[in-house]
Amino acid sequence: MNANAFDLGEGEPIITLRGIAKSYWRETLEIPVLQGIDLEIPSGAFVALMGPSGSGKTTLLNLVAGIDRPTGGTLEVCGHELNDLDDDELAAWRNAHVGFIFQNYNLVPVLTAFENVELALLLTGLGRRARRERVAEALDLVNLTDKQWNYPRQLSGGQEQRVAIARAIVTDPDLLVADEPTGALDAKNAEEVLGLMSRLNTEMGKTIVMVTHDPKAAHQARHQIHLEKGVLDRAVEVNR
Amino acid sequence: MRWLALIWKSLLRSRRRTLLIVGSLVLSVFTVAVLQSLLTTLDSVTNNPNSGNRLAVRHKSGITQMLPRSYETYLRQQPEVETVCALQWFGGYYQDPRNFFANFASDETTIFQTFREEFGLSSITEAQVKEYLRDGAGCIVGETLALKNGWKVGDVVPLTGTIFPINPRLTIRLIFKSSRPSDENVMHFHYKVLEEGVPRMKGLTGAFWVRVHRPEDIPRLIDRVDRHYANSAYETLTETESAFNLAFVKMLGNISAIIQGITIAVVLAILIVTANTMGTAIRERGPEIAVFRAIGFSASRVLSLLLAEGVLLVALGAALGILLAQAAAGGVRGALGAVMPFFADFEITSATALLCLVGALAVGLLSTFIPAYAATRRPITDGLRSVG
Ligand SMILES: Nc1ncnc2c1ncn2[C@@H]1O[C@H](COP(=O)(O)OP(=O)(O)OP(=O)(O)O)[C@@H](O)[C@H]1O
Ligand SMILES: [Mg+2]
Numbered sequence: 001m002n003a004n005a006f007d008l009g010e011g012e013p014i015i016t017l018r019g020i021a022k023s024y025w026r027e028t029l030e031i032p033v034l035q036g037i038d039l040e041i042p043s044g045a046f047v048a049l050m051g052p053s054g055s056g057k058t059t060l061l062n063l064v065a066g067i068d069r070p071t072g073g074t075l076e077v078c079g080h081e082l083n084d085l086d087d088d089e090l091a092a093w094r095n096a097h098v099g100f101i102f103q104n105y106n107l108v109p110v111l112t113a114f115e116n117v118e119l120a121l122l123l124t125g126l127g128r129r130a131r132r133e134r135v136a137e138a139l140d141l142v143n144l145t146d147k148q149w150n151y152p153r154q155l156s157g158g159q160e161q162r163v164a165i166a167r168a169i170v171t172d173p174d175l176l177v178a179d180e181p182t183g184a185l186d187a188k189n190a191e192e193v194l195g196l197m198s199r200l201n202t203e204m205g206k207t208i209v210m211v212t213h214d215p216k217a218a219h220q221a222r223h224q225i226h227l228e229k230g231v232l233d234r235a236v237e238v239n240r
Numbered sequence: 241m242r243w244l245a246l247i248w249k250s251l252l253r254s255r256r257r258t259l260l261i262v263g264s265l266v267l268s269v270f271t272v273a274v275l276q277s278l279l280t281t282l283d284s285v286t287n288n289p290n291s292g293n294r295l296a297v298r299h300k301s302g303i304t305q306m307l308p309r310s311y312e313t314y315l316r317q318q319p320e321v322e323t324v325c326a327l328q329w330f331g332g333y334y335q336d337p338r339n340f341f342a343n344f345a346s347d348e349t350t351i352f353q354t355f356r357e358e359f360g361l362s363s364i365t366e367a368q369v370k371e372y373l374r375d376g377a378g379c380i381v382g383e384t385l386a387l388k389n390g391w392k393v394g395d396v397v398p399l400t401g402t403i404f405p406i407n408p409r410l411t412i413r414l415i416f417k418s419s420r421p422s423d424e425n426v427m428h429f430h431y432k433v434l435e436e437g438v439p440r441m442k443g444l445t446g447a448f449w450v451r452v453h454r455p456e457d458i459p460r461l462i463d464r465v466d467r468h469y470a471n472s473a474y475e476t477l478t479e480t481e482s483a484f485n486l487a488f489v490k491m492l493g494n495i496s497a498i499i500q501g502i503t504i505a506v507v508l509a510i511l512i513v514t515a516n517t518m519g520t521a522i523r524e525r526g527p528e529i530a531v532f533r534a535i536g537f538s539a540s541r542v543l544s545l546l547l548a549e550g551v552l553l554v555a556l557g558a559a560l561g562i563l564l565a566q567a568a569a570g571g572v573r574g575a576l577g578a579v580m581p582f583f584a585d586f587e588i589t590s591a592t593a594l595l596c597l598v599g600a601l602a603v604g605l606l607s608t609f610i611p612a613y614a615a616t617r618r619p620i621t622d623g624l625r626s627v628g
Contacts, residue, residue, distance in 0.1 A: 058621075059621075062620075062621050062624075065534070067533070067534050067620040067621055067624075068619070068620070068621045087538070087539060088538045088539075088540070091533065091536050091537065091538040091539075091541075092536060092538070094534065094535065094536045095535065095536020095537075096536070100531075100534050100535060102531070102624070106527065106528070106531045106624075108528055108531070109253070110249045110250055110252065110253045111241075111246075111249060114241075115241045115245075115246075115249075118241050119241075119246075119532075119535065120535045120536060122241070122243070122246070123536050123537065123541075167535070171536075
């Protein structure tokens with residue numbers, strides 16, 4: 001199996017996986033989760049990662065996002081060979097290149113919507129004014145300017161997820177990773193969030209890798225990749 | 241939002257828990273500050289910087305036994321001796337038994353020379369001393385005591401005896417100042433008042449205060465005096481003023497050891513409470529810490545934030561505790577300063593305050609560091625997985 005087996009469209013690859021493997025050990029027993037994954041995802045792609053529970057979707061996404069390390073193989077993401085970066089460099093790399101969207105939103109409960117979005121900017125060299133402008137822009141994009149002083153507990157699930165999306169894009173990353181972003185939302189809110197992600201992809205050119213179970217969600221993506229027991233099974237172009 | 245705001249908001253995450261930690265810190269810092277200050281105060285009693293030149297000669301069998309005043313002649317003859325002052329604790333009170341302070345019948349002719357550091361002679365005029373010497377019913381009082389009772393020079397102070405059955409009426413002839421407030425909480429009056437009013441005290445005194453020319457001479461002199469009176473009807477025990485005061489303080493038990501013991505117990509208790517609370521608080525934040533790290537905070541950055549939270553929390557508690565102790569110190573001075581002269585010096589010194597602050601910060605760092613370090617070394621994916 002090689003990268004050519006999956007045609008995910010035109011463009012320079014932003015993600016290149018070569019022989020990626022990931023195992024966990026239970027004492028001396030090796031439990032392989034991902035086995036020899038080769039994959040190229042071009043810049044500007046919107047990929048839905050699908051597959052049965054336990055097939056390794058989250059594991060693969062975490063590797064691509066640089067919050068986990070493979071036990072074999074190499075991966076180049078956003079122009080960096082991730083195996084070459086130490087933990088602190090990897091953290092800085094994530095801050096610059098990756099935006100995260102989680103199933104449970106994962107907003108910081110003691111911070112307002114505004115502050116939650118601003119959080120990732122604290123690590124950049126931006127001054128107060130510049131940060132404020134960027135946060136305002138991001139909140140405007142998710143249409144939550146009027147809720148910016150609300151705390152997460154004062155927001156609905158859909159609103160929380162939109163704040164999380166604002167947080168993910170405020171640093172203007174090249175890559176957005178989302179693990180079941182609609183998993184905790186009702187249909188209406190899910191649709192809204194997916195519409196937003198679509199716009200981020202088409203209008204802002206963000207590359208998106210999204211893990212999902214939900215066929216409706218997967219339908220928003222332009223390509224679907226299926227994972228089966230730790231190996232890539234097939235890639236499908238979504239016809240709309 | 242600035243870093244401090246982020247830290248502050250995190251602190252207020254669980255108000256109940258924050259209050260609990262701050263509250264227990266306030267109480268323990270308060271306790272430690274007060275106890276340590278007590279120790280400092282007692283230390284300053286036994287380590288009076290002015291006492292290096294002085295000896296106390298008393299009866300070998302204890303401070304309640306008397307010595308003949310005629311011993312003065314022999315003491316004066318010793319070449320090392322500068323002056324000798326007979327001194328008897330009178331133990332009287334003014335108006336109310338609770339209104340009790342240190343008052344002595346003392347040899348008016350040598351008292352100023354013997355305790356010249358305490359009297360701060362520069363502020364006392366020759367004329368004032370003459371006034372006191374001239375008036376056999378005169379007395380001299382320290383400024384702290386005078387202020388407390390609203391006394392002025394010329395006022396008549398009726399004293400009620402508790403040990404001796406006389407109630408002398410004494411006219412204030414002089415008010416003196418000292419470098420240490422405890423030395424100002426004192427009254428002296430003519431020895432004759434005691435000798436003439438109490439027949440059994442005729443020719444007797446509880447102690448002689450001996451001032452020597454050079455501190456080096458003290459050991460030799462102690463030895464010679466006690467040997468001279470060995471096997472006499474009134475055997476002497478001669479010791480340095482510090483040792484004498486120490487003996488006095490020791491009547492209260494081995495306070496120093498008790499205080500240090502309590503301090504250690506309090507510090508350990510607060511360390512356990514804080515460590516436990518911090519540990520729980522940080523473990524509960526596993527997912528949040530993982531999110532911080534996912535969006536680009538390095539492990540050491542998150543660790544610093546958590547440590548800053550811990551330090552800010554304990555600093556807050558410590559500062560409040562010290563303030564409370566300061567307030568209490570004023571109360572102690574007022575309530576006990578007159579009863580036991582050395583409590584007039586009772587204060588939370590900046591050294592004690594600093595010690596408490598540093599101790600609290602150490603507790604904060606220690607109790608935060610271990611769980612915080614563990615939390616930031618945990619794989620990010622673990623933290624994210626534990627999201628409810
Ligand atoms: N820290 C770990 N230690 C041991 N095994 C793990 C660990 N993390 C994941 N696994 C195992 O790896 C496999 C893949 O897990 P992963 O979370 O990637 O699956 P998934 O495809 O995202 O599933 P789901 O759809 O249920 O979220 C599972 O069998 C899981 O039990
Ligand atoms: Mg998963």
